[in-house]
Amino acid sequence: MNQYKEDVEIDLVRLFKYLLSKSRMLLLIGLVFGLASLSYKYYDVELSGRSFADEPNLVSYEKNVKQPNGTVKAEKQKASYNQFLSEMERREKNNEVQKSLASYEKATINSEIKVLENELKEQQKYMENSVLLNSDKVCFEAVHYYLASEKGVKNSIKLQPVIKNKYVPAVPQVQTAKKSKSEVNDDAEIIKLEDKDSSLISFARTLLYTDKFKNEFSSALGLSEDSSDKLIEELVTINKIDDISFSISLKATTRDEVLKLQKVLTQYDSELTAFLKNEYEINTDEISFAKVKPAYVESLREHENQKLNSLLIRIENKKEELNDVPLELEPVSSVDLNKLKLKKYAIFAFGGLAVGLFLALGAFTCVYLFDGRLHDPENLMFDDLKTLACVHDSSYSRANADEIQKLNESVEVLCKDKKSVTVVSTLNESEIVNVTSVIKDALAANGVSAFNIVKPQNMKSISEADALILAEKIDRSKLDDVIGEIVQIKNIKKDILGIVFA
Numbered sequence: 001m002n003q004y005k006e007d008v009e010i011d012l013v014r015l016f017k018y019l020l021s022k023s024r025m026l027l028l029i030g031l032v033f034g035l036a037s038l039s040y041k042y043y044d045v046e047l048s049g050r051s052f053a054d055e056p057n058l059v060s061y062e063k064n065v066k067q068p069n070g071t072v073k074a075e076k077q078k079a080s081y082n083q084f085l086s087e088m089e090r091r092e093k094n095n096e097v098q099k100s101l102a103s104y105e106k107a108t109i110n111s112e113i114k115v116l117e118n119e120l121k122e123q124q125k126y127m128e129n130s131v132l133l134n135s136d137k138v139c140f141e142a143v144h145y146y147l148a149s150e151k152g153v154k155n156s157i158k159l160q161p162v163i164k165n166k167y168v169p170a171v172p173q174v175q176t177a178k179k180s181k182s183e184v185n186d187d188a189e190i191i192k193l194e195d196k197d198s199s200l201i202s203f204a205r206t207l208l209y210t211d212k213f214k215n216e217f218s219s220a221l222g223l224s225e226d227s228s229d230k231l232i233e234e235l236v237t238i239n240k241i242d243d244i245s246f247s248i249s250l251k252a253t254t255r256d257e258v259l260k261l262q263k264v265l266t267q268y269d270s271e272l273t274a275f276l277k278n279e280y281e282i283n284t285d286e287i288s289f290a291k292v293k294p295a296y297v298e299s300l301r302e303h304e305n306q307k308l309n310s311l312l313i314r315i316e317n318k319k320e321e322l323n324d325v326p327l328e329l330e331p332v333s334s335v336d337l338n339k340l341k342l343k344k345y346a347i348f349a350f351g352g353l354a355v356g357l358f359l360a361l362g363a364f365t366c367v368y369l370f371d372g373r374l375h376d377p378e379n380l381m382f383d384d385l386k387t388l389a390c391v392h393d394s395s396y397s398r399a400n401a402d403e404i405q406k407l408n409e410s411v412e413v414l415c416k417d418k419k420s421v422t423v424v425s426t427l428n429e430s431e432i433v434n435v436t437s438v439i440k441d442a443l444a445a446n447g448v449s450a451f452n453i454v455k456p457q458n459m460k461s462i463s464e465a466d467a468l469i470l471a472e473k474i475d476r477s478k479l480d481d482v483i484g485e486i487v488q489i490k491n492i493k494k495d496i497l498g499i500v501f502a
Helices: 002-006 010-022 023-047 081-129 181-195 201-210 211-221 230-236 254-278 294-323 337-370 401-413 433-444 461-464 481-491
Strands: 059-066 072-079 141-151 236-242 245-253 281-293 387-390 420-424 448-455 468-472 496-501
Touching: 002 387, 002 420, 010 023, 010 081, 059 081, 072 081, 081 230, 081 236, 081 294, 081 461, 141 254, 201 236, 201 245, 201 481, 211 230, 211 254, 236 281, 245 254, 254 281, 254 387, 387 401, 401 496, 420 461, 433 448, 433 468, 433 496, 448 461, 468 481
Parallel strands: 387 496, 420 448, 420 468, 468 496
Antiparallel strands: 059 072, 141 245, 141 281, 236 245
16 A cells, blocks of 8 residues: 555646635635734834834935945945935035035136136237237337436446447356255245345336326327237336346337337336435436347247137136036935835735745645545556546536546446446545436446445445446545555455546
C-alpha cells in the first residue's frame, strides 16, 4: 500500500482547477483579512491618539548628498510628513535666497553693461567727431611750460631758455642699488603717492577743464558747445612734470586755430596767476610750436580703436556672464496628507487581502495534498483495473452525459450473461446513487434482477456475486480505503469488471 502512495503524482492542472473551484471562499477569506488590516490601520491613524503626520518613512524625496570623493549624488530620503514639510520650507527659503542673489548679481552685471555701453557710445561719438583722427591734413601743436615757486621762497629750479620747435622735456634718471622685496613694495607705495597730483597741479587741471574754458576752446575751434570732454582733452592737454611744474599742449589742424587756442590759454594764464598770486609765482613760456608727427596720430588712432574693441569685448563678456549667472534651485514639491492617509489605507487593505489569499491558497493546497482523498483516477495504479466511466471529473464539475451513456453500454456488454452483480463502494449508497441507478437500469435491460450495493467489509456478498463493479467518487473517496478495497477483492481471487467514478 505504501508503494501506491509513493507512486502518486500531483496533477498541477487539476490542483489549479481545484483551487479555482474555491475562488469564492478564497475571496471571502481575503476580504476578511483585508478588512481586518484596514480596521487596524484606521484605528492606528484616527483613534489611537498618535499623530499620523509624525509617522516615520511616510514620504520620500530626493536630497543631494556629498560623497567622500567630493561629488554630489541625489539620494532618496524617507521622512515623516512634518519632517517633509520642514525640508520643503527650508528649500523654499534657500531658493528665495538663491534667486535674490542671482537677481542682485544680474542687476549688478546689467548696470556694468549699461556703464560700458555708455562708454562705448562716448567712444564712438568721440571717434566720429575727433579733430585729429578725422583730419587728413598735417596738424600743429604748441606746448607751454609752467613753473611755480612759493612766495618768499627762492626756487632752485630756473626756467631754462629753450629753442622753439626743439624742446624735449628731460626726465632725470638715477641709478640705484638692487633693493629687497620689502623695499620694492615700499617704493611702489611711494610711486603711487608721487603719481597723484599736487594741490597746485590739481587746481591747474581743474581750472583748465571748467565749463568756461571748455566752451572757450570749443568756440575757438568752431566746435559745438556740447562737445565731449574727451574731444576737448584731445586738443588741450595738461601734463604733469613734477609737483611744481607742468605743460599744456594745444593741438589743431591749422596754425591759425592753434593761435586761437593760445589766446584762450592767455586768459587761462591770467586767471591761474590771479587765483594763486598769494601763494605762488607762476612763470610760463611757449617752448614748442611744431607739426604733429603722423606717427603720433596713427598711434592715437590705433589706441582708440583698441579701446573701442576692448569695450565691445567687455560688453559681450558681461552678457555671457549674465547668461551664466548660476541659479541652483532645490526641487520643491507638495504632498496632500489626506491622500497619504488614503494611500496608507489602500496599502494595508490590499496587503491584508493578499495575505489572506496567500494563506487561504496555502491552506487549500495543503488540504488537497494531504487529505488522503482520491483526486485523480490515475492514482489507482492497477494495470488490470478498467475505468468504465467517470461521470464527474471532480467534486466541483458537472455530470458528463457521454460518460453516463458509456457506463450504461459498458454494463450491458460486460454483464450480459451474469446472474447477479454487486456494486462495492467505500461510500454510502446516497453518495453514488447517480451511477448505481444507471447500473441498475442497464442490468434490468439485460434481465439481471440480482443487484446489490455493499461495503468492502461484506466479503460474503462479494464472494457470492457473479460480477463486481467498484463505485467511488473523485475528491470524496479515501485513496487508501479504495486501494485496500481493490487489494482485498484481488486476494479472494474475484475479478472486477471495472470501476466507475460517480
